[in-house]
Amino acid sequence: MPAARVLVVYFSRSGTTARLASMLAGMLHADLEAIRESGADPDAERNGARKGARGYLRSLIEAVRQRPAAIEPPVHDPAAYDVVIVGSPVWARSVSSPVRAWLVAHRASLKHVAFFCSLGGSGAANALDQMRVLAGKPPVAQCEVTASDLHAGKDQRLIAEFAQRIGQRLTVLDTVEWTL
Numbered sequence: 001m002p003a004a005r006v007l008v009v010y011f012s013r014s015g016t017t018a019r020l021a022s023m024l025a026g027m028l029h030a031d032l033e034a035i036r037e038s039g040a041d042p043d044a045e046r047n048g049a050r051k052g053a054r055g056y057l058r059s060l061i062e063a064v065r066q067r068p069a070a071i072e073p074p075v076h077d078p079a080a081y082d083v084v085i086v087g088s089p090v091w092a093r094s095v096s097s098p099v100r101a102w103l104v105a106h107r108a109s110l111k112h113v114a115f116f117c118s119l120g121g122s123g124a125a126n127a128l129d130q131m132r133v134l135a136g137k138p139p140v141a142q143c144e145v146t147a148s149d150l151h152a153g154k155d156q157r158l159i160a161e162f163a164q165r166i167g168q169r170l171t172v173l174d175t176v177e178w179t180l
C-alpha cells in the first residue's frame with residue numbers, strides 16, 4: 001500500500017507559523033507550501049504589505065470583518081493529497097485572512113484535514129472553529145501553540161504529538177500505510 005500523501009499549507013506574517021509548519025512537514029515527510037498573497041513580493045522574507053503598524057491594522061481589520069485576502073493559485077494541488085494540514089496565525093481571535101481565502105478556494109478538494117494555529121495566548125478555539133466551518137469538515141486532529149509554549153520550548157513536543165495524532169486517526173480512517 002502506498003504511504004499517505006501529506007501537504008502542509010500555511011500563512012505566516014512574522015515567521016512563527018512558518019517555523020511550526022516546516023517542523024511538522026519534516027516530521028511527516030510532507031510537502032510544504034506557503035500561501036502567497038496576490039501582489040506580495042516573493043523575495044521578501046516577510047510579507048511586505050503586512051509589515052509594521054499599517055500591515056498589522058490591515059490584518060486586524062480583515063480578520064474582524066472575516067474578509068478573505070486575495071491569494072495566488074497553489075503550487076501543490078490539494079486534491080492530490082490524502083491529508084492537508086492547514087496552519088494559521090490567530091488574528092483577532094480569528095483565522096488569518098489568507099488562510100480563510102485558501103480554505104474557501106479549496107474546500108471542495110480536501111479529503112482529510114488537520115489544523116494548527118500559532119497565537120499570543122487567546123482565541124485559538126474560535127479560530128480553529130472557523131477553520132472547520134470554512135473547510136466544511138471536521139479535522140482529524142488540531143493543535144495550538146502559544147507564545148508561552150514557544151518561550152517554554154514546548155513547541156517541538158506539541159508538534160510531534162500533533163503529527164502522531166494525525167497518523168493514528170488516518171490509519172483508523174483509511175488504513176493507509178503511515179510512516180513517521
Ligand SMILES: Cc1cc2nc3c(=O)[nH]c(=O)nc-3n(C[C@H](O)[C@H](O)[C@H](O)COP(=O)(O)O)c2cc1C
Binds near residue numbers: 059060093121122
Ligand atoms: C493582526 C493581528 C492580530 C492578532 N490577534 C491575536 C489574538 O486575537 N490572539 C492571540 O493570542 N494572538 C494574536 N496575535 C498574535 C499572533 O497570533 C501570534 O504572534 C502568531 O504566533 C503570529 O504568527 P506568525 O509569526 O506566523 O505570523 C495577533 C497578531 C496580529 C498580527
